[in-house]
Amino acid sequence: MHLRHWLGAGLLFISGLAHAALTPQQEQLLQNAADAFAQGNYRPAAAALPQLANTYMGPWVAYWSLQPRLSTLQATQFQSFANEFPHGSAYLLLRRQWLLELGQRHDWQNFAEVYRAGPAPKNLSVRCYAAHNPLLQIGNPATLWDAATASNGACNRMARTALAQGQISQTLLWHKLAEMIRGGHLHSAGTFASFLPGTAASALNKLLQSPNTWLASQGSTALESYGAHDGAELLHLALLAMLPNDPALAVAQSQTLPGLSPAQRASVCYSAALQAAGKFQTSTANAWYQAALSVDPSFRPNAETLHWMVRSALLQQNWPLVLAAVGRLPADQAQQSQWQFWKALALQKTGKSALARQLWQQIASPFDAYGQLASAALGQSLRLPARSQSPAELVADAFSQPAAAGTTNNSLRRALKLYQLGLYFDALWEWGQYLDTLPDATAIKAADRQAAQNQAWLLVINASTRIGNDADWQQGYVLPYRQDIIASANRNGLSPSFVAGVIRQESGFAPGIRSSVGAQGIMQVMPATAAWVQSRYPQSAAADLQTAAGNIQIGTTYLAYLRSQFGDSPVLLAAAYNAGPGAVNRWLQKITLGESPWAGLIFAANIPYQQTRDYVTTVLSNAIVYRMLLSEAAASPLSYWQLAR
Template identity: 35%
Template sequence: MHWHKILTPLLAATVLTTAAPLAAAQNRGDDALLAMQQAYRKGDRNQLAQLLPSVRGHALEPWAAYWELRVRLDNAQPDEVQAFLTRWAGTYQEDRLRNDWLLLLGQRRDWAQFAQLHPAYRMQDDRAVRCYALTIAQIEGRASAAQAQEVRDLWYAQRDGDDACTNAAASYYAAKQLSAGEIWRKARLGADANRQRAVRDAVQLVAPESLPQVNELFASPIKFLTGARVARGQVRQELGLLALIRLAANDPAQAASQLEGRWSGVLTAEERNWAWAAIGKQAAFKLQPEAQTYFANVRKDEDLNDELLGWKVRTALRAGQWRQVVRAIDAMTPQGQTDSTWVYWRGRALLAPHGGDAERAQARQLLESIAGSGGFYEQLALEELGRRVTVPPAPAPVTAQEKAAARANPGLQRGLQAIQLGLRSEGVREWNYATNLHTPGGMDERALLAAAELACEREVWDRCINTSERTRTEVNWSQRYPMPFHDTVIARARIIGLDPAYVYGLIRQESRFIMDARSGVGASGLMQVMPATARWTARKIGMSDFTPSMINDREVNITIGTAYLKLALDDFDGSMALAAAGYNAGPGRPRSWRNGPVLDAAIWAENVPFTETRDYVKKVLANTTAYAALITGQPQSLKARLGTVGPRPTNEPEPMKDLP
């Protein structure tokens, strides 16, 4: 008798009977986790406590436990926090809660507990936590000059007023380790960014009696400048400078008139230099030719910070003033000078006509230091040296052992599971923590390649790209520049006469190939199309059955996104740089930004007033060049894709006025 023929169905039934409850339990756990995420976002403590038992044993239980404790951390006891840290030792959630608890201890000025807990903090990426730690160093009398400088830099980098770094600055200022001038500089940065709270926090430290005047100068800078009693004294001068900075944001010419008039003889030379640069920056934002004149009034570039010097460089580039480019970059901090943007432009400036052999040799050295096939300025530097962008040699394939180690990594497993469950934000943070070199089990380049390959296999393209991009010597372009939905993208692009490399370059920047990506302003899908833009484009291409819900369909998103990109490209005379700017910021702005002299498109892109759009244009074009090298297998030129940008020729037809 063939017993196996009888037993096999029985065994299968037994397995199915056993597996069904397990699957059901897993599904219940998944549902509970999703509900807990929503409860956490609402701060619903009761629901979190009720749901927590439902996820016991789930792979993502650490997240559930974190949410439940984090939402009531203000009232938690130290032993309860310590129990969590012990229970989940080594996980992202342990260090995340430690970060949160350290912030709370700092706010409470519980320096003893903070000092006890801080050495175990692994991420070390929270500016506020670092400021609290530096405050303790000052309180204990062991703060160094380097730590004082670190406090200053951290405080300057903090855009909004905050307790941690403002308190640290106050502590170091009281100990005479920060000067009044350094405090006032923070106020200038706040005024430039239109952040009144940051200005008030700074003025509170050096001149608390002047806080009412801060309110006045923000309410009406011109009224303050024309009505204030002009007299010397650091407080009066600095308040006048703050008012000039605020006035320049709306009316650079009026600010310049005030500076040339009643405030000229009052401010110090350093304050005048800063004021002229602040006015020049605002004029440069508006692409006004007067920006060059304002910057020319700066008598000492070393009085400026890197941000103002960067705008002085951009203004000089628009005017073709190469010597000014070199001088402004030379005045930057060492850190600023090593930024690839300024390395490239200093090299270009030294290659300009009238340079000698020594300058040309120095230029080549600068360009060689950044030349490569990856980023925008790296690619441009490569071309200046006479080479083209090519696909770098692929590293050795990831071995079976390396793949197995990636699959066995619990942080990567939890990250992927969270992303695939719909907890994308949590999954991304878990994944990043697992791959971070500064955490236990942090990855070398081979491990990063294996992790990136795992993400690619699971089609989690953003983690694939971002993880692979962190390698320096082991460079794998098939991971960094993947081509999902290849047939759809290539076919659609070719049907409408669009370079598929340009489409891929834009999608990589827009969504990192995340199908359900949604921006803060409502753009959706792979190509991040806005609802109104989608409706307009659908009508334009005759898609009569289009409804807004269809935009998240992959095929529809690609069809509408590529159609809109082609319409924008045609409207901008085939300029990839202008069309990319229009895709990001709307077509009206680049139509205005193109007015003025005819410029090398790299100079034009560097002068885009919006930081986000400036960065976007450069990344899309660099991506495009890399994808073209992959698709064609031939060396590629970024410069050829950039071309020049200038006003629309008068003999050209009017722009498509209704292009959204």
């Protein structure tokens, strides 16, 4: 067998990948390497590589031996890896991470060599780094910068180089400066001051330091001092910079300072309204949204500003404002079910019931939260499509089938093995790359069944979300640990369907999964929370956080504690489980809701944390499906969205 040294690393590679199953000794080496990698230790993988390089898991063992030391990696080490494993998911992942590292080092020679050697990455930061080299033909720097967030350091660095070379217009520069200031990235904005014409550079630095002072001294003479165009742009930026500390004054001055365009005046009003909406200052926010509409009806703020315009309008049941906001969304976003739902409700409330029903009929679905609610708005009962197997039968079938490790597709085998090793995020990466190669929904369903046979439930759920209405929903809503879930839920006075909905969102039923912040297991319980539960509730004192049954017991006991505070409102329970009870109590104190069957949904839409908003919506949608699957008493989706405590 041909051996060769890993350059600069003292490691050996064995050429070629075998299809054979791993020996018991190799299995143990692989497990040790995976466990160590999960703790940030590359040494066991490096030591095991000579014995594992020629197996189907060789690329990942090599990845584990390099990734934890990426910051000190040498170009020769990566190149040896790329020579041995020039294809596949591990290569693509390490290559992307290595390109980002080289970009941060400003090692443009090695960056160009690695970039040319593989497919063009989609990562925007990598593409911005690549734009430093015109020979890579990455495209228009202005287009890249316009697509980047205000805080993207790689793209901002690229933009400074491109500005110096005259590749980015002053129009885009002013636009991005406003975007940075709106987002609170004042330091980033300051790094672009030197690219402004004439004395505008020093003016930008001064207004960023103290916008009120600059406006007091320069506001009335800015057009004369800096020219009509640049003076107006500086006034606009100063008003945006003033918003965090004095929004009312900024809005007032935006309407009186000379030289500002209607779009600039509207921009200040929209930005002030977004800030107020995020602080639950609903009346003020809506007044400023309305002012922005009046000042320049044709101006379109960014999508996030319009999302909050909808949410803030809902709190006051200002239906014309809801319609105005949805009508200004980009076309692709306006067609999303949540915005279509709110548009339909606003149409109904403004006397256009026929149009409202039309929209609700278009989005009605048993699997999407807003589709479920559209069905409720239409007075329709939710029904699941006919199925050949129940989720319980599917789980039983999966446990009775032989594992699919015998497949000759190495990418599929690697995804399943990574899952078995507990490296769930790497498993999802490999799984996603594998699914991308499949031709159609039928092939994805077949892969989904392979994952189910290996009890890789997180992969099963992931595949089902990829194919939408073509999915086998009974696979996407599998219910392993069914008896533990039902028993623990009943013992703690909870709905089993709600607990199942939480678990599907928290972990996808992956029992050993850990989050980046330390949450553990199937219900993603923080160790400190588990210790508190076990010290307070004797029935959970002996529960093992590391087992599925113990994790479910601790998680449901904590949910029961939350229920003692928030009653039987699934909206509040889900929000509290994700964001903590303190946050939910603060929101309840600040959010004023009128009497409405949609009050719970409006509350959830106004949660300031996007992750919690999405979490609540998904958990309740899951719970409604599981309720039908478990044959519990039928209920309208609206019963899940009530705030009654």
